Amino acid sequence: LLSAVRSLHASAATMAPRKRKVFTYENLNPHVKQAEYAVRGELAIRAEALRKTLDSDQASTLSFDKIVNCNIGNPQQLGQQPITFLRQVSSLLEYPALLDDRNREATLKLFPADAIDRAKDMSKAIGSLGAYSHSMGIPAIRNSVAKFMEERDGFPANPDHIFLTAGASPGVQTILQALIAHDQVGVLVPIPQYPLYTAAISLCNGRAVPYYLDEEGAWTMRADEVRRAIAEARNGGTDVRALCVINPGNPTGNVLSKTDMEAIIKLCHKEGLLLMADEVYQTNVYYPKEQPWYSFKHVLCSMGGDVAKEVELVSFHSISKGMIGECGRRGGYFEVVNVDPRTIEELYKIASISLCPNVQGQVAVDIMVNPPQPGSESYDLYNTEMTHLYESLKRRAEKVAAALNQLEGVQCNRADGAMYLFPKITLPQRAIEAAEEAGKEADAFYTLALLDATGVCTVPGSGFLQRPGTFHFRSTFLPPEDELDGFIARLSKFHKEFFDKYRG
Ligand SMILES: Cc1ncc(COP(=O)(O)O)c(CN[C@@H]2CONC2=O)c1O
Numbered sequence: 143l144l145s146a147v148r149s150l151h152a153s154a155a156t157m158a159p160r161k162r163k164v165f166t167y168e169n170l171n172p173h174v175k176q177a178e179y180a181v182r183g184e185l186a187i188r189a190e191a192l193r194k195t196l197d198s199d200q201a202s203t204l205s206f207d208k209i210v211n212c213n214i215g216n217p218q219q220l221g222q223q224p225i226t227f228l229r230q231v232s233s234l235l236e237y238p239a240l241l242d243d244r245n246r247e248a249t250l251k252l253f254p255a256d257a258i259d260r261a262k263d264m265s266k267a268i269g270s271l272g273a274y275s276h277s278m279g280i281p282a283i284r285n286s287v288a289k290f291m292e293e294r295d296g297f298p299a300n301p302d303h304i305f306l307t308a309g310a311s312p313g314v315q316t317i318l319q320a321l322i323a324h325d326q327v328g329v330l331v332p333i334p335q336y337p338l339y340t341a342a343i344s345l346c347n348g349r350a351v352p353y354y355l356d357e358e359g360a361w362t363m364r365a366d367e368v369r370r371a372i373a374e375a376r377n378g379g380t381d382v383r384a385l386c387v388i389n390p391g392n393p394t395g396n397v398l399s400k401t402d403m404e405a406i407i408k409l410c411h412k413e414g415l416l417l418m419a420d421e422v423y424q425t426n427v428y429y430p431k432e433q434p435w436y437s438f439k440h441v442l443c444s445m446g447g448d449v450a451k452e453v454e455l456v457s458f459h460s461i462s463k464g465m466i467g468e469c470g471r472r473g474g475y476f477e478v479v480n481v482d483p484r485t486i487e488e489l490y491k492i493a494s495i496s497l498c499p500n501v502q503g504q505v506a507v508d509i510m511v512n513p514p515q516p517g518s519e520s521y522d523l524y525n526t527e528m529t530h531l532y533e534s535l536k537r538r539a540e541k542v543a544a545a546l547n548q549l550e551g552v553q554c555n556r557a558d559g560a561m562y563l564f565p566k567i568t569l570p571q572r573a574i575e576a577a578e579e580a581g582k583e584a585d586a587f588y589t590l591a592l593l594d595a596t597g598v599c600t601v602p603g604s605g606f607l608q609r610p611g612t613f614h615f616r617s618t619f620l621p622p623e624d625e626l627d628g629f630i631a632r633l634s635k636f637h638k639e640f641f642d643k644y645r646g
Pocket residue numbers: 181213214215216308309310311312336338388392420422459460461462469473474
C-alpha cells in the first residue's frame with residue numbers, strides 16, 4: 143500500500159504543471175546575453191520607434207519627416223536600384239513557364255535573350271528553385287566562384303573548398319563555431335571592428351583579443367601591434383588561434399597595402415594562426431591606383447615557399463556589398479585554403495545541419511562572380527549600372543567626408559573602401575559630463591541627440607570599440623545624391639547647435 147501511495151504521489155508530481163517559467167531572461171545562455179551588435183542596437187531600435195511615431199498622428203511632434211538609416215550598409219533601403227540582369231535572371235527562375243520554349247516569343251518581349259539563356263542554363267544546374275541544394279551550395283555555382291577566384295588571383299581554387307552561404311555572416315559564424323574548441327580560445331579582432339566578430343565569438347564562448355588599428359596611419363594594421371596583442375593574451379592564458387582582418391575595413395574604410403598583408407601572413411605563419419580574411423567590400427575600392435586591393439589568397443600564394451603551403455586561410459565574400467547590394471537576398475561564400483581535410487568534412491557537417499544556403503542567394507553569387515561579358519546583349523546595361531553606382535558611391539564618400547571635416551571637433555579619414563565614414567569627434571567636456579550623467583558613452587549620447595533632432599540614424603564608435611578616451615561615430619554615405627545636401631545640412635546644423643549647447 144505504501145509503495146502504491148508513493149508511485150501515485152510521484153506520478154502526480156510529474157503531472158502537476160510547472161509553477162515557474164523556464165525560458166526567462168535570467169535562465170538564458172549568458173553568452174547570448176553578453177553578445178552585442180551595435181549596428182542594429184540602441185539607435186536602430188530608437189529609430190524604429192521614431193519611424194512608428196512618424197506613421198502616427200504624433201508625427202508633427204518630431205522635427206523631421208523621415209528616418210535616414212545611415213547605421214547600416216543596406217544600399218537598397220536608401221533607394222539604390224538593383225542590377226537589372228541579376229533581377230531578370232532571378233525572375234525568370236522564379237516562374238518556370240517563362241523558360242518554356244513554347245512561351246519564348248512572349249518572354250522575349252520582357253527579357254533579353256541572354257538573360258533567358260542564362261536562366262535556362264542555371265535551371266539545369268539548380269533543378270527546382272524550391273528544392274534543397276547541396277549543403278555546400280550548388281556545385282556549378284561553386285565552380286563559377288572557383289573560376290572567378292582563379293581569374294582574380296592567378297592561382298588555382300578548388301570548388302570543394304568553397305562553401306556558399308546565406309551571406310558572409312553565417313560563414314563567419316560557422317568558422318568561429320568550429321574553431322572555438324574551449325573557453326580559452328582567443329580570436330584577434332581589429333579595433334574598431336565590425337561587431338559580428340565580437341558577437342559571434344561571444345556566442346561561441348570564445349575570447350575576443352583586440353588589436354588596435356592605427357587611426358593616425360589611415361587606420362592601417364601594424365604587425366607589431368598584433369604581436370603585442372598576441373603576447374598579452376597568451377601571457378594571460380588565452381589560446382590565441384585566429385586573426386580576423388577586414389579588408390577593406392568596416393567601419394574604418396582602410397585598404398591594406400600588399401606589404402602589410404605579407405607581414406600579416408608571415409605573422410600568422412610564425413604564430414600558428416588561422417587567417418580569417420573578410421573581403422566583402424572587395425569591389426568598394428575607390429582609389430585603385432593609389433590604394434590597390436589584393437585578396438589574401440593572391441598575396442599568400444604569391445609569397446610561395448612554406449608560407450604559401452602552410453598558412454591556413456579562410457576568405458569571405460558576399461552579395462550584400464559592392465555595387466550588387468543585395469543584402470536581403472542573403473548570398474555569399476567562403477573559401478578554405480591549407481585547411482585539414484577532416485576540418486572541411488566537419489564544416490560540411492555544420493553546413494548540412496542547416497541543410498543548404500538559400501538558392502536565390504546562390505543564384506546572385508553566380509551572377510556576381512560571372513556577370514554579363516563584353517559583347518553580350520546585356521553587357522552594356524550591366525556595365526553602365528555598375529559604373530554609375532561605383533562612381534556615385536565614390537562621389538558621396540568624398541562629399542560627406544569633406545562636410546564632416548568642416549565640423550568643429552571632427553576629424554574624418556577618407557574612405558579608401560567599403561561604405562562607411564568613421565569620424566573622430568572631440569566633444570565639449572560638458573557634453574561628456576552630460577553623457578556620464580545620462581549613463582551613456584559620450585558618442586552614444588551625441589548620436590542619440592543627432593537621431594532625435596534630425597532622424598539621421600548612425601552608430602556610435604563605442605559600438606565598434608575604439609581606443610579608450612576617443613569618440614567616433616559611423617555613418618554610411620548611402621543617402622541618394624539628390625538628398626545628400628539636405629542630409630549634410632541637417633547634420634551640420636545639429637552639430638553646431640549641439641556644440642553651442644555644451645560649449646564650456
Ligand atoms: C565586414 C563585414 N563582414 C560581413 C558582413 C555581413 O554581411 P552579409 O550580409 O553577407 O551577412 C558585413 C555586413 N555589414 C553590416 C551590415 O550593414 N552594415 C554593416 O556594418 C560586414 O560589414
